[in-house]
Amino acid sequence: METIPTFNYTGHGTEGSKYKETSNLRTCEIAALIRKELKAKYPSYKFSVRSQNFSGGSAIDIDIKKIDFDPIKGAYKKFLQWQEENKEYPFFEDWKFDHQEILTEQEKSEIFGNPSGNNSRYNLKGEELLKEVERIANQYNFNDSDAGIDYFHTAYYLHVNYQN
DSSP states (O other), X not given: OOEEEOOOSSSOOEEETTHHHHTXXXXXXXXXXXXHHHHHHOTTSEEEEEEEEETTEEXXXXXXXXXXXXXXXXXXXXXXXXXXXXXXXXXXXXXXXXXXTTSOHHHHHHHHOOTTSOOOSBOHHHHHHHHHHHHHHHTTOEEOOBGGGTBOOBSOEEEEEEOO
């Protein structure tokens, strides 16, 4: 996110490069700006950009619907295929035990997490697109939240996902 440190309650708040010029807009208007910017940057891709308002604030939800590559890692595809073929088999939290024969230790570590924190279900190109969409959307946002002290202050919450 192109952020600018700003004086705030937590001491580490940031604001996007376009926040000041758009701070008077409603979340639905910002969603429209994000939609327009995504369409200009990725004309062949399809995005769903929606806004919602609720008592605790507002949110922008972005679904990446149509792209020209597959963002899912092979190991995760393997797991999803197994899940689809075995719908009667419940998904247990202890996947290390239950999915021993499905995924190698390396594959489990890749998609379900490891101590280094490098866990993703998406390949490098998929991760890069997610980060770029988040960067574009966060240009209009500010964030002075700190979960450690249970303090949340942001222009809007942001959710970016791939839609199947």
